[in-house]
Amino acid sequence: MANFIAEHYDIIKAIHVIFVISWMAGMFYLPRLYVYHVTATAEQAKMLEVMEAKLLRIIINPAMILTFVFGGMLFYFYIENGFLKTAHWLHAKIALVFLMAGLHGFLAATRKKFLRGENKRSEKFYRLINEVPVLLMILIVILVITKPF
Numbered sequence: 001m002a003n004f005i006a007e008h009y010d011i012i013k014a015i016h017v018i019f020v021i022s023w024m025a026g027m028f029y030l031p032r033l034y035v036y037h038v039t040a041t042a043e044q045a046k047m048l049e050v051m052e053a054k055l056l057r058i059i060i061n062p063a064m065i066l067t068f069v070f071g072g073m074l075f076y077f078y079i080e081n082g083f084l085k086t087a088h089w090l091h092a093k094i095a096l097v098f099l100m101a102g103l104h105g106f107l108a109a110t111r112k113k114f115l116r117g118e119n120k121r122s123e124k125f126y127r128l129i130n131e132v133p134v135l136l137m138i139l140i141v142i143l144v145i146t147k148p149f
Contacts, residue, residue, distance in 0.1 A: 002081075005074070037049075049111075089146075089147045
């Protein structure tokens with residue numbers, strides 16, 4: 001496996017980045033839909049429920065899974081080649097990625113609350129939550145590019 005990854009490292013990394021971009025696009029958009037959903041009429045809410053479900057099922061969930069698959073391959077490569085011992089930036093990046101995955105889970109659970117009519121959160125809350133994926137992404141990119149420690 002390590003040889004396969006080494007031979008195809010650049011393409012694996014490119015595919016990983018493509019799925020990260022797809023995941024982030026969905027993570028930026030889903031909380032925005034919730035902002036609209038809070039104040040939607042019944043008819044608008046039905047349309048938003050379809051949009052939210054498709055966004056999660058077709059874009060966000062598969063993109064996150066494939067981000068982890070290809071990121072896991074890169075992580076395995078780092079372990080096999082001893083890079084993990086000195087790549088402390090990677091430890092921080094992985095922690096932030098797990099925070100992003102936790103936010104993903106929260107947003108998926110929130111969609112179910114909307115479906116059951118149990119949402120208790122305000123438009124302002126979702127406007128604030130909409131900024132969290134952006135902040136996490138900024139920190140992750142800075143860590144990956146600068147490798148500060």
